[in-house]
Amino acid sequence: METIAEIRLRSFFITDDIIQKEIQKLDKKLVLSQEISFHSKPNYKEVKELLHSFLNRTKFTWVDLDIYFLVKTERPVLFPRRTKTEVFVFGKKKVILENIEEIVGRIICGKRWIKKEVGISPKQEFNIKNFLIL
């Protein structure tokens, strides 16, 4: 037999679950998650061109990009061993396009950087919630 407090708690859990599902549905409509890999060292021109054409092609309002650069190691190895530099970019498409030059520069640096509606980080730490609940 459940107590009133338990029934109350259960209804909170159910409501929380319903809200979570609605959030996920809206998230999917708004945010495009995409991996972009470069088989070379970070190159300003190449990154800018690819990012520009990619953003112009997508209809999503927000993008969640996992950009990585594969770089061959200099040691002579049997297999073409590569190291990976990974940068996560989360932000509003419009803002990224407006500030593309600065943002590409930040992506190449790979350091954590946050602006009004864009976040760049070596870790996957930003999501739409960070920018909507400011």
Next chain:
Amino acid sequence: MLTGEEMKLKKLYIKKKKIENKIVECEGQLVLSETLIVWKHPIDFQEILAILKSFLNRNNYTWFDITLHSLNPANDFAFFPNRNSRFRIYLFGKKMFILRNIEEIVQRIVHGHTIEMEEAVVSWKKIPGVEDFI
């Protein structure tokens, strides 16, 4: 400027935060999380039975989240029991249910056997919480 869907998402995040706060509040009223230290090693049935019974009877919570530690005798006065424990087991469950099945539960604890019952769990790993039962 936020779009209609972004505003909707923002409202959902705020609603979710409020529900989560209510869950934390309600859980705080229902569940007591406590670490109980057993000073003897190896632990014995009678001692655990007495500790658990007196602890459950002294507290008015409906659910209990108990971590049982048995300390290394050399470190009786250690400041960090987690680092010096020889034995650590988790018990999560409804007070009434634990009291009704206390002998079986204590047997499991003493022998270090995990068990999932209707309204209680004994486990080596941290048990998720009241959500799994209600």
